[in-house]
Amino acid sequence: MGTDTLSQIFFALSDPTRRKILELLAGGEKSAGDLSKPFSMSAPAISRHLKVLEQAALIERKVDAQWRRCSLKPEGLMPADNWVSQYRKFWADRFSTLDDYLKDIQKKGSSTDE
Amino acid sequence: MGTDTLSQIFFALSDPTRRKILELLAGGEKSAGDLSKPFSMSAPAISRHLKVLEQAALIERKVDAQWRRCSLKPEGLMPADNWVSQYRKFWADRFSTLDDYLKDIQKKGSSTDE
DNA sequence: CTTTTAATTAACTGATTAGTTAAATACATT
DNA sequence: AATGTATTTAACTAATCAGTTAATTAAAAG
Numbered sequence: 001m002g003t004d005t006l007s008q009i010f011f012a013l014s015d016p017t018r019r020k021i022l023e024l025l026a027g028g029e030k031s032a033g034d035l036s037k038p039f040s041m042s043a044p045a046i047s048r049h050l051k052v053l054e055q056a057a058l059i060e061r062k063v064d065a066q067w068r069r070c071s072l073k074p075e076g077l078m079p080a081d082n083w084v085s086q087y088r089k090f091w092a093d094r095f096s097t098l099d100d101y102l103k104d105i106q107k108k109g110s111s112t113d114e
Numbered sequence: 115m116g117t118d119t120l121s122q123i124f125f126a127l128s129d130p131t132r133r134k135i136l137e138l139l140a141g142g143e144k145s146a147g148d149l150s151k152p153f154s155m156s157a158p159a160i161s162r163h164l165k166v167l168e169q170a171a172l173i174e175r176k177v178d179a180q181w182r183r184c185s186l187k188p189e190g191l192m193p194a195d196n197w198v199s200q201y202r203k204f205w206a207d208r209f210s211t212l213d214d215y216l217k218d219i220q221k222k223g224s225s226t227d228e
Numbered sequence: 229c230t231t232t233t234a235a236t237t238a239a240c241t242g243a244t245t246a247g248t249t250a251a252a253t254a255c256a257t258t
Numbered sequence: 259a260a261t262g263t264a265t266t267t268a269a270c271t272a273a274t275c276a277g278t279t280a281a282t283t284a285a286a287a288g
Contacts, residue, residue: 001245001274002130011128015276016116019197026201032235045277047236057219066234066285074204075215081198082212083133087140088195090188098196101189105171115244115275129246146265159247161266180255180264 005057009080012056017041018049025059025072032061032068119171123194126170131155132163139173139186146175146182 001011012018021035036046050070053059057076062069095101115125126132135149150160164184167173171190176183209215 001128004130006133007128007130010124013197014115014121014125014128016118016121017276019120022201026204033233036235041276042278043235044237044279048276051236063284066283068235072201072204074201075209075218077198077201078205078209078212078215081195081202083127084191084195084198087136087186087188087191090140090186091192095189095192098192101192104189131246147263150265155246156248157265158249158267162246165266177254180253182265 005079006083008056009058009076012052012058013080015049015052017046018053021046021049021053022058022072025070026074029069029071032070035070119193120197122170123172123190126166126172127194129163129166131160132167135160135163135167136172136186139184140188143183143185146184149184 001007017039020038024030024035024038032043032047032050035050036043039046050059050061050068054061058073059076060071060073062071091101095104115121131153134152138144138149138152146157146161146164149164150157153160164173164175164182168175172187173190174185174187176185205215209218
């Protein structure tokens, strides 16, 4: 994976469960248990996803009695956003919106993608 | 990793060698051999990194005699950019620039990071 | 003080990753 | 036709990942 900040962030984002967790936390603070419920996955599995997100500085876990109060640290995404932004100028010429792009790739490779 | 588009893109970006390759390609089309030179890594290793980037639709490889002409497909980053952009509003309040954020985290956790 | 609740850590398994060297492919050059 | 060049594929290894169940920790509640 690489141990630098950007690698950790992008790696954390490369899993659908972890992205979903971030989306849930965008709705406000939640306990580890709350975060487990929407997934058909054991609590330890979620716990380790939370650790990955925490180490990437994308969330924060505060101990509150036997609960872990998890909250989003959206500013943790800034390095990733900044890295990607280097490339915006390249695509801005040809595609003005994501929809443009998605239509374009659907037109071409019409395989069973997402 | 997950097999959906976003997972593939973020996973591709989670490796420093692959990010470096994209940066090299931002300077213009290069052969697989050209791309190998800056790295202390075998050609097959680079070849597989290129495959990961190609499958994530971040680069294109065209066959030209015994060369593979690799070029950046920056628009492949659009889905990632779009996903991250959901969170911009959250950090925009507190941090206006990446530097603000980097200074902030240096101030606090002054451990041996990166 | 015993039980219940919330969550993590430990130990394990199977799959995937990132690298290696050696072999194969494909085209260019002589 | 034989050799050299560019690159990928094959086969292998060591490390990491994502999940599981069982055990542990820590605090709340009775």
